[in-house]
Amino acid sequence: MPTTAPAPLRPGDQIAIVCPARKASHEELAPAVAILESWGLQVVLGASTNVAHHQFGGDDEVRRQDIQAQLDNPAIRAIISARGGYGTTRIIDALDFSRFAEDPKWVVGFSDITALNCHLLALGHQSIHGVMPLFFQLPGGEYSLESLRRTLFGERISYQIPPHALNRFGTATGELIGGNLSLLQTLTGTPSDVSMAGRILFIEDIDEYLYAIDRMMVHLERTGKLRHLTGLLVGHFTNPQDNTVPYGQTPNEIIQHYANKYAFPVAHNFPVGHEAQNVALICGREARLTVNAQGAHLAYV
Template structure:
């Protein structure tokens, strides 16, 4: 007979879709946000019929962070504990979420799961919530992509559909994305886990969940090639990538792709050693018109078709 603890850890927490009139809250667990940009995002959400409020310290400043660790953690845990708050939007990534990722109110999450929406530095919060609670989150935001002045309709529509319906989410690979060249062959299914490479590496040894049977999502922005190489080397040699079902590669943004030995070559070297299907070119995260995707949900990666499909009915 399975132990109660084992049964509890196997239970997947999938927050229900948002309904008009429900409250969502912006909090700042990482870097200081752009107030005007956040207020514009809030207006988009109000246009969807949602009630929007803000954590007490959402616009505080403590050097490069949005308030002290205690202020940022207090706001985050208050949102987790408030039964009226049905989703938590992070104002931005940047730096600092890793300082509080092990101190979230995991008991509150288990009692009342609600979507966490964020990416980049927020990846480590998603990883910690999956490791401790098996909660499905949202890798995404109402993000203004590279070269864009406002949130694209493609970006906002994908987030609204994800949060306010139970439809399957289909992300199609874009040949114009440099990581499209990494695509191999094969079709696999597994939990989609991961996000920002820097945060996946930062979580190793303390906030990183087991990746066996998972599809690993990777994206990155504004890193040196050597950083990517070091992080993937550590993750692979430490055994953190053992047992992966596949790899979904998103946008690697602000890299020099025309170099003789580019970040694409580095990624290919490491991913080839894993011996699993790889789908690149996915419009997930710091590039133009990025889409939004559930993290922790069951996905099907089809390299030949160029699609990553997240099954909402069997999250």
């Protein structure tokens, strides 16, 4: 069943910044607001910004009400999560997407927002896995930010990345699905779980122990989620942790061990994740992945 794509943004459109997970102050968001306004957008700061309940952007009800209001407001044409952290899964089942379904809008985020990306895909809607406002000004992240702008405004974009020793050559076509590996595992068996069959999976993570990366890959394999993939993009696994007794493999080697059980093409070091190189990917959009001696190329079909 084809997924629904929201309309591209146009200059003058209103967009909202919200905090589904960790808190963010107006002072922290000010540089990103200026950038978004320079794109010709009108920025609304949601009620979950500039408030705090422990580490969260307000308590669960504050965050839920804010996101619901932005989902239901026809004047808001995109909802951008200020940051990730933790907390989206605490409120997602209390959100009502019925009005959203009548007039879809772009939802943007990564990390903990993988839950929202996947939930929308389970409902048949495309969303953007991309850089969030608190990361707009990371040194070296200019292209990632430009990729978000181009994606939001409906401009054509494709990605070419250098070769990697662990890459497996081939060509794959399928809808993009993925995000943070820890969240993808957490969503298994929930209403936000989505089939990976016939799709190109992209994964990334941060601060995870090497054995935990292996455990999560075992989980994906045992639940059959790797079996019918058409392709795999391995993003950044930032700041991996190890035990006193070394695990003995890098994150890329761990992932390739499981990918080797199947025949789909694999592209390592794809620029997505918790680093400055974090290009925008449309979850649910059909794409073609080509991996060869020149590297990997990803373009929407």
